[in-house]
Amino acid sequence: MVEQPKPPSLNPLPAREAVRLAAASSLSLALSLGFCDLIASILRDHPRAFQSLAAVLLPLSMSIPAFVLLFLPIFLLVALLPGRALQVRKGPILMALATSLGTCLVLILYFNLVNPHPTAMQFRLLTLTAFLALALGVLRYFMLRRSWEGPGVPAEITATLLSLPLIMGIGFLFIRAQNFRTAPGSGSRALLWNLIAVATLAAGGLVSIFLSRRIHVERWLGAAAALLIVSGLASILLGGAGPKASPDSGGKSRAVRRILFLSIDTLRADAVSALNPSAPPTPNLDSLAADSVVFTRAYSPAPWTLPTFSTMMTGVTPLVHGVRKFEDRIPQALPTLAERMSQAGYLTAAIGDQLFLHPQHGISRGFQSYELSPRDEYGGSVGSRILGWAFPARFKRALDTTEITDLAVSWLKQHAHDDFFLWLHYFKPHGPYEPLPQYRPKEDPPAGMGYKFSSDNAIRAGSLVITAEQRPWVRELYEGELRYVDDNVGRVLAELKRLGIYDDMLIVFVSDHGEEFWDHDARAHGHTFYDELLRVPLIIKLPGAGLREKRGELVCTGSLFPTLLDFAAIPREDGSISYAPLTPLLGGAGAPYQEVPVLSAVPLYFEDRESIVLGDTKYIVSLVTNREQLYDLKNDPREQRNLATEPSDTLLQARQALEAARQSSDTLRKRYGIREEAAAPLSPETLEQLRSLGYVR
Numbered sequence: 001m002v003e004q005p006k007p008p009s010l011n012p013l014p015a016r017e018a019v020r021l022a023a024a025s026s027l028s029l030a031l032s033l034g035f036c037d038l039i040a041s042i043l044r045d046h047p048r049a050f051q052s053l054a055a056v057l058l059p060l061s062m063s064i065p066a067f068v069l070l071f072l073p074i075f076l077l078v079a080l081l082p083g084r085a086l087q088v089r090k091g092p093i094l095m096a097l098a099t100s101l102g103t104c105l106v107l108i109l110y111f112n113l114v115n116p117h118p119t120a121m122q123f124r125l126l127t128l129t130a131f132l133a134l135a136l137g138v139l140r141y142f143m144l145r146r147s148w149e150g151p152g153v154p155a156e157i158t159a160t161l162l163s164l165p166l167i168m169g170i171g172f173l174f175i176r177a178q179n180f181r182t183a184p185g186s187g188s189r190a191l192l193w194n195l196i197a198v199a200t201l202a203a204g205g206l207v208s209i210f211l212s213r214r215i216h217v218e219r220w221l222g223a224a225a226a227l228l229i230v231s232g233l234a235s236i237l238l239g240g241a242g243p244k245a246s247p248d249s250g251g252k253s254r255a256v257r258r259i260l261f262l263s264i265d266t267l268r269a270d271a272v273s274a275l276n277p278s279a280p281p282t283p284n285l286d287s288l289a290a291d292s293v294v295f296t297r298a299y300s301p302a303p304w305t306l307p308t309f310s311t312m313m314t315g316v317t318p319l320v321h322g323v324r325k326f327e328d329r330i331p332q333a334l335p336t337l338a339e340r341m342s343q344a345g346y347l348t349a350a351i352g353d354q355l356f357l358h359p360q361h362g363i364s365r366g367f368q369s370y371e372l373s374p375r376d377e378y379g380g381s382v383g384s385r386i387l388g389w390a391f392p393a394r395f396k397r398a399l400d401t402t403e404i405t406d407l408a409v410s411w412l413k414q415h416a417h418d419d420f421f422l423w424l425h426y427f428k429p430h431g432p433y434e435p436l437p438q439y440r441p442k443e444d445p446p447a448g449m450g451y452k453f454s455s456d457n458a459i460r461a462g463s464l465v466i467t468a469e470q471r472p473w474v475r476e477l478y479e480g481e482l483r484y485v486d487d488n489v490g491r492v493l494a495e496l497k498r499l500g501i502y503d504d505m506l507i508v509f510v511s512d513h514g515e516e517f518w519d520h521d522a523r524a525h526g527h528t529f530y531d532e533l534l535r536v537p538l539i540i541k542l543p544g545a546g547l548r549e550k551r552g553e554l555v556c557t558g559s560l561f562p563t564l565l566d567f568a569a570i571p572r573e574d575g576s577i578s579y580a581p582l583t584p585l586l587g588g589a590g591a592p593y594q595e596v597p598v599l600s601a602v603p604l605y606f607e608d609r610e611s612i613v614l615g616d617t618k619y620i621v622s623l624v625t626n627r628e629q630l631y632d633l634k635n636d637p638r639e640q641r642n643l644a645t646e647p648s649d650t651l652l653q654a655r656q657a658l659e660a661a662r663q664s665s666d667t668l669r670k671r672y673g674i675r676e677e678a679a680a681p682l683s684p685e686t687l688e689q690l691r692s693l694g695y696v697r
């Protein structure tokens with residue numbers, strides 16, 4: 001007779017013990033992965049996330065229960081499965097399962113593979129991740145099968161379950177501290193975080209080894225999870241992370257108590273029917289215009305968002321603030337409009353969506369609440385995504401047009417009785433154009449086109465040509481997006497009227513730049529100084545029975561800074577800014593308005609250029625090739641005939657005007673002691689967004 005081989009010397013794991021092990025492993029995994037989620041987010045997305053304790057606890061309070069819900073049923077299923085053969089291997093199987101699932105999720109979080117429609121690359125990574133996780137699980141099983149000999153759960157297993165979340169938590173603190181050391185203005189706090197991390201690591205390591213034999217691991221892990229979840233939820237309930245603030249403005253008398261600064265991105269002046277009767281109707285903007293002073297010749301100081309708003313918010317030319325690239329930041333020396341308003345007791349708030357208006361550019365300075373998405377104080381973690389899904393108004397990372405309006409309306413309801421300065425910014429009709437079905441053009445798209453247009457990168461690269469037959473369609477999609485924003489503006493205006501504050505409000509409506517539709521054989525914005533990009537709508541509704549008229553004077557949107565300060569009766573120093581207030585044109589007292597040439601600068605694409613508009617003349621010069629252009633805007637409004645080829649007095653005057661504008665910018669720059677600012681590096685996530693919006697390739 002041949003002797004049968006001996007069965008493995010494993011002890012069966014009692015059902016009760018198995019269930020406790022299942023609970024402990026799912027809690028340990030959920031806690032560890034909660035921290036992993038934050039680590040992945042901080043490494044991948046943004047070093048500026050997680051500034052406050054609430055910003056750490058809130059995502060954790062969402063991700064930990066989500067991971068427990070995911071793991072616990074799987075582990076319990078294995079723990080409760082009957083079967084003799086399984087019984088003796090239950091412990092190793094549970095641990096192998098934990099290893100597999102944990103590895104898989106760590107990699108998925110790190111590579112940000114949580115995507116309902118993965119790309120080919122992401123799909124390959126997912127497959128690789130699954131195989132790696134499976135292999136590690138199998139390896140773990142065979143290792144444990146050999147060593148799991150005594151009754152019950154070995155002490156090193158419980159020690160691992162206890163220490164894993166601790167290591168991950170401390171790891172997160174370290175990485176956060178390291179990242180903050182490189183972020184501006186956070187040096188001393190980083191050191192504090194490091195010290196806390198070292199102390200916790202030392203104490204925690206010893207304690208978990210000591211405790212592993214003496215305590216019920218699952219209860220301790222459960223208590224830790226409950227504590228994190230409860231404190232996270234408490235910070236929502238206590239409003240620790242939400243926008244708040246109530247200025248002590250009671251009793252003060254002001255010229256204007258409430259100011260709405262309404263901006264719509266990428267809106268060329270001739271797309272608003274109040275400014276161009278042949279444009280498709282924008283009834284809500286028109287109704288505002290009917291109650292306002294409408295400037296028919298307003299120019300932008302730059303052809304793209306960041307330098308333009310930097311100028312509007314500081315009152316100095318782009319040559320003074322020097323914000324000319326994606327990474328640039330408004331110099332600290334320049335006071336912002338919101339700062340001045342806030343110091344004067346106004347409640348300052350910003351609501352909207354625009355990647356370039358991220359706080360990293362210093363544009364949020366002075367706003368007591370800054371809700372300009374994409375918001376990343378919570379990072380792009382799974383926890384923060386659940387948070388955004390559960391509480392969209394407070395935590396959703398990027399807001400669409402309707403959500404912006406919802407947020408603005410609820411903000412206005414809450415603060416209708418405060419003195420406020422609210423900046424409301426709509427990103428649309430910025431591309432990609434993809435109007436909702438009810439805003440689409442009535443006719444069918446031409447051949448080769450659909451209801452979405454997002455091809456500006458390819459057009460700029462020269463790899464795609466939009467034919468003359470297709471071009472009007474692109475403009476129609478843009479106008480569809482604009483009708484959507486116009487309806488949303490209508491909702492905001494209706495709410496102001498319903499609240500009874502519309503009449504006495506000062507409302508400024510402006511755009512940052514226009515948009516080209518092959519006016520000069522190109523597309524989008526940022527690339528030229530022609531009127532389709534520089535001319536923007538500028539409409540100012542005065543409080544009470546103020547003026548209602550059209551003004552044809554040449555003005556720059558940079559004038560909004562002193563104009564708003566004047567209306568708020570906030571004093572400003574002489575010679576501290578580049579622009580004169582528009583108050584004389586708005587029925588205000590004082591000297592008559594003096595037209596000043598408008599300088600525009602810092603293009604986003606191609607060689608560096610500058611332009612100046614004086615009277616009816618525009619002069620554009622390349623700072624690289626010195627190529628000059630001169631246009632007579634009155635007789636050649638489409639800027640087709642370059643007059644700079646012949647010497648003329650106008651050309652000389654234009655050159656001098658530009659030189660004078662440079663000089664005065666230089667004087668201001670010296671006055672503020674502005675030098676090249678250290679640019680903040682762009683995060684990979686921001687670069688990805690820039691790519692998807694067609695800014696970079």
Ligand SMILES: [Zn+2]
Binds near residue numbers: 266305512
């Ligand atoms: Zn813009």
